[in-house]
Amino acid sequence: MTRRRAALFVRTAVLAGLVGLLEICCRTGIIDPLTVIPPSDMFASMIDHLRSGELDESIVNTFSTILLAFVLAVGGGTLAGALVHRSPRLRDVADPLLASYYSVPTFIFYPLLVALLGLGKAPLVVLGVLSAAPAVMISTLSGLDGVSPVLLKLARVHRLSPARTLWWIVLPAALPRLFSGFKLALSYALIGVIAGEFILSGTGLGYAISFAYQSFDNRAMYGLMLFVLLVAVTANGILYVWEGWLARRRSRG
Amino acid sequence: MSDFVLENAPPSRTSRGRVRAFDAAVLALLILALWQAIGSWTQGVAVSPPLQTLVYLFGLLRTWMFWDHAAATLTAFLVAFALSALIGLALGLIFGIRRFAGEVAEPILAGFYTIPKVTLYPVVLLVFGLGMSAKIAFGVMHGLVPMTLFTLGAVRNLPPVLIRTAKVLRLSPGRTMLWVLIPACMPEIVNGLRISFSLSLLGVLIGEMFSSQRGLGFLLVNGMAQNNVPLSTAVVTVIVGVSIAANSLMLRLGGRATRRSN
Numbered sequence: 001m002t003r004r005r006a007a008l009f010v011r012t013a014v015l016a017g018l019v020g021l022l023e024i025c026c027r028t029g030i031i032d033p034l035t036v037i038p039p040s041d042m043f044a045s046m047i048d049h050l051r052s053g054e055l056d057e058s059i060v061n062t063f064s065t066i067l068l069a070f071v072l073a074v075g076g077g078t079l080a081g082a083l084v085h086r087s088p089r090l091r092d093v094a095d096p097l098l099a100s101y102y103s104v105p106t107f108i109f110y111p112l113l114v115a116l117l118g119l120g121k122a123p124l125v126v127l128g129v130l131s132a133a134p135a136v137m138i139s140t141l142s143g144l145d146g147v148s149p150v151l152l153k154l155a156r157v158h159r160l161s162p163a164r165t166l167w168w169i170v171l172p173a174a175l176p177r178l179f180s181g182f183k184l185a186l187s188y189a190l191i192g193v194i195a196g197e198f199i200l201s202g203t204g205l206g207y208a209i210s211f212a213y214q215s216f217d218n219r220a221m222y223g224l225m226l227f228v229l230l231v232a233v234t235a236n237g238i239l240y241v242w243e244g245w246l247a248r249r250r251s252r253g
Numbered sequence: 254m255s256d257f258v259l260e261n262a263p264p265s266r267t268s269r270g271r272v273r274a275f276d277a278a279v280l281a282l283l284i285l286a287l288w289q290a291i292g293s294w295t296q297g298v299a300v301s302p303p304l305q306t307l308v309y310l311f312g313l314l315r316t317w318m319f320w321d322h323a324a325a326t327l328t329a330f331l332v333a334f335a336l337s338a339l340i341g342l343a344l345g346l347i348f349g350i351r352r353f354a355g356e357v358a359e360p361i362l363a364g365f366y367t368i369p370k371v372t373l374y375p376v377v378l379l380v381f382g383l384g385m386s387a388k389i390a391f392g393v394m395h396g397l398v399p400m401t402l403f404t405l406g407a408v409r410n411l412p413p414v415l416i417r418t419a420k421v422l423r424l425s426p427g428r429t430m431l432w433v434l435i436p437a438c439m440p441e442i443v444n445g446l447r448i449s450f451s452l453s454l455l456g457v458l459i460g461e462m463f464s465s466q467r468g469l470g471f472l473l474v475n476g477m478a479q480n481n482v483p484l485s486t487a488v489v490t491v492i493v494g495v496s497i498a499a500n501s502l503m504l505r506l507g508g509r510a511t512r513r514s515n
Binding site: 003004006007010011014015034035036089092093096097099100102103104105107108109111112114115116187190191194195198199200206209210213218221224225228229232233236237 | 272273276277280291295298299300353356357358360361364366367368369370371372373374375376378379380447448450451454455458459462463470473474476477482485486488489492493496497499500501504
């Protein structure tokens with residue numbers, strides 16, 4: 001525990017030092033202010049833009065798209081994983097497919113999706129689902145593989161109905177793996193949606209950043225960038241802590 | 254491991270193999286049918302059907318223009334991948350041996366892995382300027398972290414006896430890496446290379462799709478902008494085909510490395 005604390009302390013110090021170094025380099029002109037603005041300015045710009053309310057619509061747009069993609073990916077991925085897990089024959093087909101799907105840069109489908117579905121929320125949601133669902137599917141498969149047979153035997157001995165077996169035995173046993181899939185799904189959905197908005201879109205935070213870049217508004221660009229990164233880090237951090245909490249509770253009980 | 258498989262092998266292994274091949278063929282046909290359905294449903298406005306795409310692709314492969322763009326992407330990608338692999342390997346080995354440094358660095362790297370790096374691309378452009386070096390830097394930003402994390406994990410999980418043996422034999426740090434760590438971590442390293450390969454390709458392609466004048470990513474976006482549907486579909490087909498082929502090759506190499514280390 002003390003070692004973990006020490007690591008946390010050093011990590012915080014390293015990050016703070018890097019931010020401080022960047023601030024000094026920008027303030028003294030070692031780094032051209034036209035390239036990177038000082039971190040304190042980024043923060044001030046972020047606060048300004050959030051206060052002004054001009055971003056409210058983009059924020060709502062982006063996060064509702066991400067949430068929708070995440071929910072669809074988790075639902076669809078879990079269902080597909082459970083289905084494939086039941087049939088070894090499907091599994092033989094799905095395993096190599098999933099392994100090679102990972103290597104395909106899903107993002108290149110985005111222009112095709114835009115042409116297919118029109119510019120707007122739909123292609124972004126599909127892109128988010130395409131990038132996130134396979135991760136959920138893989139973790140569902142490995143979670144279900146990890147349920148030890150003796151637990152299923154126990155369920156049979158107690159004559160649990162399939163629904164109860166699922167709810168009381170399979171789900172708790174598979175939860176840690178499932179959870180790590182959900183964690184990946186959130187960050188993939190977030191990356192997919194924001195990248196889509198950035199490259200080709202008319203709304204959202206990704207679009208706002210690319211718009212600020214193209215109109216040479218560095219201050220706005222860095223403020224927005226900081227906001228998106230902070231939200232991403234916070235969301236992932238919450239899931240990370242939650243996962244640790246689940247694991248600890250499990251090892252205790 | 255292999256004994257176990259042999260013991261439990263069903264009596265008719267070839268028939269299972271045949272079923273698998275059959276299923277794979279059915280899957281391929283399904284994908285083609287879906288592609289054809291989307292193509293005809295939209296009447297070629299968004300996606301051109303498989304046969305037409307293939308014909309177009311063969312014509313495209315004969316043009317000088319295509320190879321010029323492909324070469325731009327390939328150069329950027331190869332440099333980005335090589336840098337990711339080498340730097341990632343070195344960092345992973347160092348963070349793996351120096352446990353405390355590893356504990357400090359790992360959450361930072363994992364956090365960087367999960368953020369939408371595309372938002373940082375304007376910074377890369379401002380720092381490196383438009384052109385090849387920005388694309389390479391962006392590819393490295395995507396490919397470096399997974400390579401580091403995989404190597405780090407592999408070194409950390411090594412049986413301590415290997416590292417102690419290296420110490421007893423008084424191997425220099427360089428030789429310890431070359432003769433002990435890298436061979437022992439080979440399966441994980443190949444896995445890291447595989448992930449790093451696809452992510453650095455993704456980085457380079459995204460870089461090309463956003464403000465670039467050359468490369469397959471540019472060709473794809475340009476095809477969309479000019480409403481040249483067969484062109485963009487053909488480019489997507491090429492990229493998907495190449496990445497699946499490279500991935501399968503590396504999966505096979507990884508399997509061989511795992512068997513050898515067992």
